[in-house]
Amino acid sequence: MSVAVYPGSFDPVTLGHFDIIERSANIMDKVIVGVLNNRAKTPLFSVEERVDMLKYVTRQIPNVEVQSFDGLLVEFVRANHAKVIIRGLRAITDFEYELQLSQTNHVIAPEIDTIFLTTNLKYSYLSSSIVKEIAEYHGDISAFLEPEIAARMIEKLKGKEEQ
Numbered sequence: 682m683s684v685a686v687y688p689g690s691f692d693p694v695t696l697g698h699f700d701i702i703e704r705s706a707n708i709m710d711k712v713i714v715g716v717l718n719n720r721a722k723t724p725l726f727s728v729e730e731r732v733d734m735l736k737y738v739t740r741q742i743p744n745v746e747v748q749s750f751d752g753l754l755v756e757f758v759r760a761n762h763a764k765v766i767i768r769g770l771r772a773i774t775d776f777e778y779e780l781q782l783s784q785t786n787h788v789i790a791p792e793i794d795t796i797f798l799t800t801n802l803k804y805s806y807l808s809s810s811i812v813k814e815i816a817e818y819h820g821d822i823s824a825f826l827e828p829e830i831a832a833r834m835i836e837k838l839k840g841k842e843e844q
Protein backbone atom coordinates (compact mmCIF):
# COMPACT_ATOMS: atom_id res chain seq x y z
CA MET A 682 0.00 0.00 0.00
CA SER A 683 1.41 3.43 -0.93
CA VAL A 684 1.26 5.79 2.03
CA ALA A 685 2.36 9.43 1.85
CA VAL A 686 2.59 12.20 4.40
CA TYR A 687 1.70 15.74 3.36
CA PRO A 688 3.20 17.94 6.11
CA GLY A 689 2.77 21.61 6.81
CA SER A 690 1.70 24.33 9.19
CA PHE A 691 -1.73 24.81 7.56
CA ASP A 692 -2.46 28.03 9.46
CA PRO A 693 -5.10 27.79 7.99
CA VAL A 694 -5.61 25.28 5.17
CA THR A 695 -6.03 27.12 1.83
CA LEU A 696 -7.56 26.05 -1.47
CA GLY A 697 -3.98 25.57 -2.69
CA HIS A 698 -3.31 23.02 0.08
CA PHE A 699 -6.62 21.33 -0.66
CA ASP A 700 -5.71 21.00 -4.33
CA ILE A 701 -2.46 19.22 -3.37
CA ILE A 702 -4.29 16.92 -0.92
CA GLU A 703 -6.91 15.98 -3.50
CA ARG A 704 -4.35 15.24 -6.19
CA SER A 705 -2.11 13.26 -3.78
CA ALA A 706 -5.11 11.18 -2.71
CA ASN A 707 -5.69 10.30 -6.38
CA ILE A 708 -2.22 8.85 -6.79
CA MET A 709 -1.59 7.29 -3.37
CA ASP A 710 -3.54 4.63 -1.49
CA LYS A 711 -3.46 6.72 1.67
CA VAL A 712 -2.44 10.31 2.45
CA ILE A 713 -1.77 11.46 6.00
CA VAL A 714 -1.88 15.21 6.39
CA GLY A 715 0.66 16.03 9.13
CA VAL A 716 -0.01 19.27 10.96
CA LEU A 717 3.09 20.63 12.64
CA ASN A 718 2.69 21.54 16.27
CA ASN A 719 5.41 24.14 16.11
CA ARG A 720 6.62 25.44 19.43
CA ALA A 721 8.92 28.01 17.81
CA LYS A 722 6.23 29.80 15.75
CA THR A 723 3.04 31.25 17.19
CA PRO A 724 0.31 30.24 14.79
CA LEU A 725 -3.03 32.02 14.56
CA PHE A 726 -4.91 28.75 15.06
CA SER A 727 -4.07 26.12 17.66
CA VAL A 728 -2.95 22.75 16.37
CA GLU A 729 -6.33 21.26 17.35
CA GLU A 730 -8.15 23.95 15.35
CA ARG A 731 -5.90 23.38 12.32
CA VAL A 732 -6.45 19.61 12.49
CA ASP A 733 -10.19 20.15 12.80
CA MET A 734 -10.27 22.48 9.76
CA LEU A 735 -8.31 19.95 7.69
CA LYS A 736 -10.65 17.15 8.78
CA TYR A 737 -13.56 19.34 7.71
CA VAL A 738 -12.22 20.14 4.23
CA THR A 739 -11.13 16.54 3.56
CA ARG A 740 -14.29 14.92 4.95
CA GLN A 741 -15.29 13.61 1.53
CA ILE A 742 -11.93 12.05 0.65
CA PRO A 743 -11.93 8.60 2.25
CA ASN A 744 -8.20 7.86 1.90
CA VAL A 745 -7.09 11.03 3.71
CA GLU A 746 -6.29 11.09 7.42
CA VAL A 747 -5.28 14.14 9.47
CA GLN A 748 -2.90 14.02 12.42
CA SER A 749 -0.74 16.51 14.28
CA PHE A 750 2.93 15.93 14.88
CA ASP A 751 5.71 17.27 17.02
CA GLY A 752 9.42 16.93 16.42
CA LEU A 753 11.11 15.61 13.32
CA LEU A 754 9.02 15.07 10.22
CA VAL A 755 10.88 11.90 9.21
CA GLU A 756 10.07 10.31 12.59
CA PHE A 757 6.39 11.04 12.02
CA VAL A 758 6.66 9.54 8.52
CA ARG A 759 8.36 6.42 9.90
CA ALA A 760 5.83 6.04 12.71
CA ASN A 761 3.09 5.97 10.07
CA HIS A 762 4.94 3.40 7.94
CA ALA A 763 5.05 5.84 5.02
CA LYS A 764 7.86 6.12 2.50
CA VAL A 765 6.89 9.35 0.77
CA ILE A 766 6.62 13.00 1.75
CA ILE A 767 4.49 15.19 -0.50
CA ARG A 768 5.22 18.89 -0.88
CA GLY A 769 3.64 21.46 -3.17
CA LEU A 770 5.85 23.70 -5.28
CA ARG A 771 4.41 27.05 -6.21
CA ALA A 772 6.97 29.28 -7.86
CA ILE A 773 10.73 29.01 -8.25
CA THR A 774 11.07 30.91 -4.96
CA ASP A 775 9.86 27.78 -3.12
CA PHE A 776 12.53 25.65 -4.72
CA GLU A 777 15.57 26.47 -2.63
CA TYR A 778 13.87 25.88 0.71
CA GLU A 779 12.11 22.75 -0.51
CA LEU A 780 15.33 21.33 -1.93
CA GLN A 781 17.09 21.91 1.39
CA LEU A 782 14.22 20.31 3.30
CA SER A 783 13.99 17.24 1.06
CA GLN A 784 17.73 16.69 0.86
CA THR A 785 18.18 17.01 4.61
CA ASN A 786 15.30 14.64 5.23
CA HIS A 787 16.82 12.18 2.76
CA VAL A 788 20.18 12.24 4.55
CA ILE A 789 18.63 11.56 7.94
CA ALA A 790 16.12 9.04 6.54
CA PRO A 791 17.41 7.58 3.25
CA GLU A 792 14.41 5.26 2.91
CA ILE A 793 12.06 8.26 2.62
CA ASP A 794 11.66 10.25 -0.59
CA THR A 795 9.97 13.57 -1.26
CA ILE A 796 7.63 13.96 -4.21
CA PHE A 797 6.80 17.46 -5.39
CA LEU A 798 3.50 18.37 -6.95
CA THR A 799 3.41 21.66 -8.80
CA THR A 800 0.61 23.81 -7.48
CA ASN A 801 -2.32 24.43 -9.75
CA LEU A 802 -1.67 27.73 -11.58
CA LYS A 803 -4.85 29.15 -10.03
CA TYR A 804 -3.20 28.94 -6.60
CA SER A 805 0.44 29.52 -7.48
CA TYR A 806 0.50 32.88 -5.68
CA LEU A 807 -1.36 31.72 -2.59
CA SER A 808 0.05 31.44 0.94
CA SER A 809 -1.56 31.19 4.38
CA SER A 810 0.43 34.20 5.60
CA ILE A 811 -0.81 36.46 2.79
CA VAL A 812 -4.38 35.31 3.37
CA LYS A 813 -3.96 36.07 7.09
CA GLU A 814 -2.71 39.55 6.29
CA ILE A 815 -5.64 40.27 3.96
CA ALA A 816 -8.07 39.04 6.62
CA GLU A 817 -6.42 41.15 9.32
CA TYR A 818 -7.17 44.23 7.17
CA HIS A 819 -10.74 42.99 6.63
CA GLY A 820 -10.13 42.21 2.95
CA ASP A 821 -12.09 39.63 0.98
CA ILE A 822 -10.58 36.16 1.47
CA SER A 823 -13.32 34.17 -0.25
CA ALA A 824 -11.17 33.33 -3.28
CA PHE A 825 -8.51 31.68 -1.14
CA LEU A 826 -10.30 29.59 1.50
CA GLU A 827 -13.30 27.28 1.70
CA PRO A 828 -16.29 29.32 3.00
CA GLU A 829 -16.30 27.48 6.37
CA ILE A 830 -12.56 28.12 6.84
CA ALA A 831 -12.93 31.77 5.84
CA ALA A 832 -15.74 32.11 8.41
CA ARG A 833 -13.56 30.54 11.14
CA MET A 834 -10.72 32.88 10.25
CA ILE A 835 -12.92 35.99 10.42
CA GLU A 836 -14.30 34.76 13.75
CA LYS A 837 -10.79 34.12 15.12
CA LEU A 838 -9.54 37.57 14.10
CA LYS A 839 -12.64 39.23 15.55
CA GLY A 840 -11.89 37.46 18.84
CA LYS A 841 -8.30 38.71 18.77
CA GLU A 842 -9.36 42.30 18.01
CA GLU A 843 -11.69 42.24 21.01
CA GLN A 844 -8.91 41.16 23.36
Ligand code: PNS
Pocket residue numbers: 688689690691717752753754755781782783785786
Ligand atom coordinates in the same frame (compact mmCIF):
# COMPACT_ATOMS: atom_id res chain seq x y z
O1 PNS B 1 3.83 24.63 5.78
P1 PNS B 1 5.29 24.79 6.11
O2 PNS B 1 5.45 25.68 7.31
O3 PNS B 1 6.10 25.23 4.94
O4 PNS B 1 5.82 23.31 6.53
C1 PNS B 1 7.15 23.12 6.96
C2 PNS B 1 7.35 21.72 7.54
C3 PNS B 1 6.30 21.38 8.57
C4 PNS B 1 7.29 20.69 6.43
C5 PNS B 1 8.79 21.69 8.17
O5 PNS B 1 8.96 22.80 8.99
C6 PNS B 1 9.05 20.44 9.00
O6 PNS B 1 9.14 19.36 8.48
N1 PNS B 1 9.14 20.61 10.34
C7 PNS B 1 9.33 19.51 11.28
C8 PNS B 1 10.72 19.54 11.90
C9 PNS B 1 11.73 18.89 10.99
O7 PNS B 1 11.63 17.72 10.65
N2 PNS B 1 12.75 19.67 10.60
C10 PNS B 1 13.83 19.21 9.76
C11 PNS B 1 13.47 19.27 8.30
S1 PNS B 1 14.90 19.50 7.38
